[in-house]
Amino acid sequence: MQAAFAELTCPNCAKLWEEDASYMPDPDEPFACPACTAERLTSAFARTDRDLEVLQRR
Numbered sequence: 001m002q003a004a005f006a007e008l009t010c011p012n013c014a015k016l017w018e019e020d021a022s023y024m025p026d027p028d029e030p031f032a033c034p035a036c037t038a039e040r041l042t043s044a045f046a047r048t049d050r051d052l053e054v055l056q057r058r
């Protein structure tokens, strides 16, 4: 599968980074920020609707 990168941003500490969507959990599963370890739904880390689509399509 081709790598699909999503821009992610943490709702807690505002860290902004890119991640290969294939390494991310499903959008409705919890994900812990690598910077501040705050846990939110993976969908909450998507920076834009497009990034959320990338997470859903993988």
Ligand SMILES: [Zn+2]
Pocket: 010, 011, 012, 013, 014, 015, 033, 034, 035, 036, 037, 038
């Ligand atoms: Zn964070």
